[in-house]
Amino acid sequence: MGTTLGAGCGDVRGGGWREGPQVSLAQVSLTVDVVALTIRDGTLGVLLIRRGQAPFEGHLALPGGFVRTFIDDDGQVREEDLDAAARRELEEETGLMAVAEPLRGRIHLEQLATYGTPGRDPRGRVVSVAYLAFAPELPEPRPGGDASAVAWEPVSGFSARPLAFDHARILADGLERARSKLEYTPLAISFLHPEFTVPELRAVYEAVWGERLHAANFHRKVLSVPGFVESTGEATERGGRRGGPRARLYRAGDARLLHPALLRPSREREIR
Amino acid sequence: MGTTLGAGCGDVRGGGWREGPQVSLAQVSLTVDVVALTIRDGTLGVLLIRRGQAPFEGHLALPGGFVRTFIDDDGQVREEDLDAAARRELEEETGLMAVAEPLRGRIHLEQLATYGTPGRDPRGRVVSVAYLAFAPELPEPRPGGDASAVAWEPVSGFSARPLAFDHARILADGLERARSKLEYTPLAISFLHPEFTVPELRAVYEAVWGERLHAANFHRKVLSVPGFVESTGEATERGGRRGGPRARLYRAGDARLLHPALLRPSREREIR
DNA sequence: GCAATAGTGTCTCTTAGACAGTATGAG
């Protein structure tokens, strides 16, 4: 129990609480953790670090860290926004900012959920705001911050190696959110470069959902959803690795929601 | 700027941050705020309190308050879970616990999102975890905690009276989440008593979505979605207020997701 | 009786998904 638990500090507001144990307002440490997903070699990968210090030293974990308060030279307090903290941790701890500067802003980042179960962090009361990031294929990251190593790991095998803190739960929630968002938003395109083919888009869906899709129906479906993709008029320079015609190129359309949605074939099994 | 901003406290972890301003780990105050929705007289209502003290004294606000740390008589620190804090604030600040004890556990409560923009609370760095609650029609609440008044307000008019803090934004996010969840989950049933009729269920959808639905098609659709509702074999004692046959009674089925989903008719307009 | 409502029948249009089939290009 290292940090100040805030017992007795904070401005206590009057009235309304009951007899019984002494009560104080919780001052908590706030962290952000990022579930960053990408597609590498046709499989879904998540960015994991190996922790360089206690607690959970040597364990795999999601990139993340404490939200900060900056104190400028003139004494002005500058607080960090949660979204900014998530983006900073992702860039800093993985070297992505240095390695892939032109990709800044092309990484989709959204808040996932907040985890505050007492005891989730042995250092004391630490509440974590988790974020979900979708990134196009990126170069190998480089460790920074308190990470001793960092790498894209296939999500299929993550359960084999337990993660630090409650990060396995956060990752599971992030994966479910990602799988669900692919159904009714065009976010799959966030995994791709600005110009892409329909088969590449299908590969994203197959990797995230973990199942094969019917190529012909997927193709027609994608083109029939208004605003999903927009033709560039161009085609790839060469055919696929094993031959075939050159695929046409598309870019993102202006739709923010897909209607009708692309539903997962296996949905029926999760209904009850 | 009342509360301790945590500058300089907390266990600083080594390495990795850049030159420039002095940096410290943020110790924040943590609050929960609840967007509690119900259907009253066929219209969607949200539970609002009138704040009894500064800041925003006299303004309307969502029920909520600080997450607490309890210190038992033997000095043991007992931290409060976020979900528990949300439920406690909802019950305490509105008197619902005393008024409607048998309804505890019948109120659906889920985490909505976390709001931590610097400056959102004039008292300092206060981060709020917002929750969304669906409740069946409840008796009038009674003020408690730091609320000087509390009431169910129709959501249609909330924008006329600005809410404290960033609660208007939180309410808007909660409404959108609720509207969306009705499409693909059976949560509309959370607004109803254990036995209900299809027209009552339709009234929930109409109130939350704010649009009239086609009664005949809605009826057939609800009965055709596997596991949505389950017949009790009974019917209401009397017909509607203006006549008509007695409606059959149903209870919740075992589905956790609706497939196929019930889509909002007006969805097309929000797509781009 | 009249008006409102619960619930069913049925028709049309759209969509999902299966399958067949053609054209293209790497090796």
Place this chain on the structure above:
DNA sequence: CTCATACTGTCTAAGAGACACTATTGC
């Protein structure tokens, strides 16, 4: 050439939504 692949055609079954219609109740 062979074979995988991009893409199109077409058929079937299911669902969404519109409309007509019957049955039942309060007044």
